[in-house]
Ligand SMILES: Nc1ncnc2c1ncn2[C@@H]1O[C@H](COP(=O)(O)OP(=O)(O)O)[C@@H](O)[C@H]1O
């Protein structure tokens with residue numbers, strides 16, 4: 527069963543949102559709630575950073591971490607990734623999903639229409655798109671500040687319009703609790719899996 531690549535996911539939640547909107551926070555919450563047997567987090571930036579680090583002789587752990595190191599390379603990494611995606615729009619999606627065997631996939635960082643299109647075309651029945659929103663004020667409190675070339679580029683704005691999201695989550699202190707908001711996206715799934723033997 528482990529090698530059965532034909533075993534497709536049952537649900538693919540594809541998240542997008544601006545820097546510091548809480549993509550990692552919210553997707554971690556879902557994974558913790560469903561458990562790592564049922565749910566895995568997939569980051570499109572994972573294989574991107576790996577390849578970029580190798581080609582440029584950089585520290586992958588630092589690039590993956592939340593610190594200032596990745597910000598130093600972000601603009602160039604975006605350019606580099608865009609060149610790759612132009613040649614092959616599914617490149618990072620394919621690498622990021624390779625070997626994922628849990629029934630629920632949570633993709634934490636879609637940024638472009640081509641990312642969504644890849645999941646829609648590979649997993650049309652299972653894919654749901656979720657947007658995470660926070661005010662600029664809140665994002666600033668979480669450490670965001672506007673960076674030209676990053677916050678005004680496709681990397682951050684590619685999904686700002688033209689997409690009908692299945693769910694929009696507001697991640698703010700004064701919004702309804704995340705639990706409540708995630709209910710419809712996750713709960714029924716979670717309950718079903720709780721009662722379904724895995725093999
Ligand atoms: N609902 C929340 N409650 C408390 N802290 C949060 C919440 N959402 C986000 N954060 C914090 O804000 C920061 C940015 O969130 P993160 O998930 O890393 O954003 P993104 O992945 O979208 O850039 C992190 O330090 C995270 O822990």
Ligand SMILES: C[C@@](O)(CCOP(=O)(O)OP(=O)(O)O)CC(=O)O
Nearest residue numbers: 545546571574603604607635637681
């Ligand atoms: C080159 C990137 O993949 C870098 C992404 O790095 P992170 O996923 O760590 O970013 P944030 O969560 O927004 O801080 C962006 C892209 O356009 O592909």
